[in-house]
Amino acid sequence: MNWLGFFEMKGYAWYIWGSYGVTLLIIMVEILLVVHKRKVVLQQLRLIRDAEIKE
Amino acid sequence: MAINWFKYAAPSSFYGLAGKLVPWFAWPAAILFCVGIYIGFFVAPTDAVQSEAYRIIFIHVPASILSMFIYLIMAGYAALGLIFNTRLSSMMATSLAPTGALFAFISLWTGALWGKPMWGAWWVWDARLTSELILLFLYLGFISLQASIEDPRRADRAGALLAIVGSVNVPIIYFSVKWWNTLHQGSTVKLSGTSMHISMQQAMFTMFAALWLYAIAISLLRVRSIILERERNSQWVTEIVEMKQ
Numbered sequence: 001m002n003w004l005g006f007f008e009m010k011g012y013a014w015y016i017w018g019s020y021g022v023t024l025l026i027i028m029v030e031i032l033l034v035v036h037k038r039k040v041v042l043q044q045l046r047l048i049r050d051a052e053i054k055e
Numbered sequence: 056m057a058i059n060w061f062k063y064a065a066p067s068s069f070y071g072l073a074g075k076l077v078p079w080f081a082w083p084a085a086i087l088f089c090v091g092i093y094i095g096f097f098v099a100p101t102d103a104v105q106s107e108a109y110r111i112i113f114i115h116v117p118a119s120i121l122s123m124f125i126y127l128i129m130a131g132y133a134a135l136g137l138i139f140n141t142r143l144s145s146m147m148a149t150s151l152a153p154t155g156a157l158f159a160f161i162s163l164w165t166g167a168l169w170g171k172p173m174w175g176a177w178w179v180w181d182a183r184l185t186s187e188l189i190l191l192f193l194y195l196g197f198i199s200l201q202a203s204i205e206d207p208r209r210a211d212r213a214g215a216l217l218a219i220v221g222s223v224n225v226p227i228i229y230f231s232v233k234w235w236n237t238l239h240q241g242s243t244v245k246l247s248g249t250s251m252h253i254s255m256q257q258a259m260f261t262m263f264a265a266l267w268l269y270a271i272a273i274s275l276l277r278v279r280s281i282i283l284e285r286e287r288n289s290q291w292v293t294e295i296v297e298m299k300q
Contacts, residue, residue, distance in 0.1 A: 006096075009107040015172050019111045019165040020092075023118070026157050027269065034277050041280045042297050045287055049298065 066143050066282045067291040073275040073282075080275070084268035091261035099254045111169040112255075116243075117263035119162040121270060122190060123225045125155035129197075130222040133215035145211035146285065148218065149201060150278035154270050156194035162187055174238060182231040183239035186224060193221040207285055 009016045063069045095113040102109040129151040136145030166184065167177040178184065197214050204210035232241045243249055249256060286292050 009110075010101075012106065012108040012172060015108055015168045016110055019114055019168045022164055023114050023161050026161060030154070030157060030273060034273055034280070038276070038280045041283050045283060045292065045298060046300070048287065049293060 064141055064143055066146065066286050067289065069143055070279055070282045070295070073279050077272050077275050080268045080272035084265050084272055087261050087265035087268065091258055091265050094254060094261060095258035099258050100252060105173060108169065108172050111165050112243075113258050113262045115162060115165040115169060116259055117266045118158045118165065119187065120263065121266055122155055122158035122162050122187070123228055125151055125158060125270060126190060126194070126218075126225055127222060129155055130215075130218040133211070133218040136211050137215040137219075142208075142211075142285070143282075145208075145215070146278055146281045147274070148211075148214065150274045150281055151270075152194055152198050152201075153277070154273055156191060156198065158266070158270070159187065159191040159194055163191065179238050181238045182235040183228065183237050186228040186231050189224055190228060193217070193224060197221070 007013060007017075063072055091113060095110055099110070101107055129148045132144045132151065133148035135141055136143075136148060163184070166187075170179070171177050197217050200217055201210040201214045204213055231237060232239055243251055244256070244259075251259075283292060292298070
């Protein structure tokens with residue numbers, strides 16, 4: 001298979017890889033943000049709990 | 056066997072259930088995404104009219120359908136929360152909004168990248184495109200309205216009203232290609248059948264399933280954080296496994 005020809009997409013490379021690339025990027029950023037958010041929330045909950053124990 | 060269906064309406068029990076469900080949706084989503092890409096690029100033939108450019112359809116159509124579908128589910132959850140005062144339904148609505156907004160953006164973005172080589176324009180003020188843009192603004196409006204109200208229960212109610220009123224826009228998007236003379240083409244896949252090549256259909260439906268499962272997985276993951284934030288003063292939150300360190 002001719003990979004260079006495949007990536008050129010008969011001249012539509014920018015349009016096609018621009019569509020798929022941005023979609024993948026959005027999905028990956030969303031996953032990272034949601035996972036990060038969960039870590040932050042759990043961390044906050046632990047801080048609140050530890051503060052209450054000290055009191 | 057009697058199953059208590061209302062058990063999982065309580066945020067405390069749904070939190071655990073959602074955690075168990077996430078991998079069951081996330082992994083099939085990832086696998087189907089790869090299968091869809093494979094069929095879409097290596098099995099589906101080149102289009103006679105649009106050459107390779109048509110391959111954008113495998114992202115564009117599933118993302119567009121889901122952006123409308125997620126909106127209706129979101130509005131439905133928001134309405135349930137408004138009518139029955141169920142906290143969890145409102146939290147699900149809040150959790151679905153960002154994913155719906157991203158799908159609406161993907162729909163517009165891939166549409167622009169498809170429109171340029173086919174129509175010669177990134178954007179036209181056509182009924183289909185304009186109503187989809189309004190859908191994106193409705194999502195963003197819902198998110199920012201909820202974010203601007205401090206009391207979560209009031210934010211739920213205000214957001215619910217916006218979501219319910221805005222749902223009028225979804226049938227407008229769907230039927231826009233029939234009601235108006237649009238540059239955007241009509242539906243390729245209808246209940247009566249489709250003229251698409253079988254492998255093109257397979258690629259599109261596989262990608263549709265992948266994105267649908269992804270939307271479920273990411274919303275369940277997001278709602279878990281929302282539940283913890285809102286229920287932080289409840290006893291059960293201090294007793295979950297994640298807090299044992």
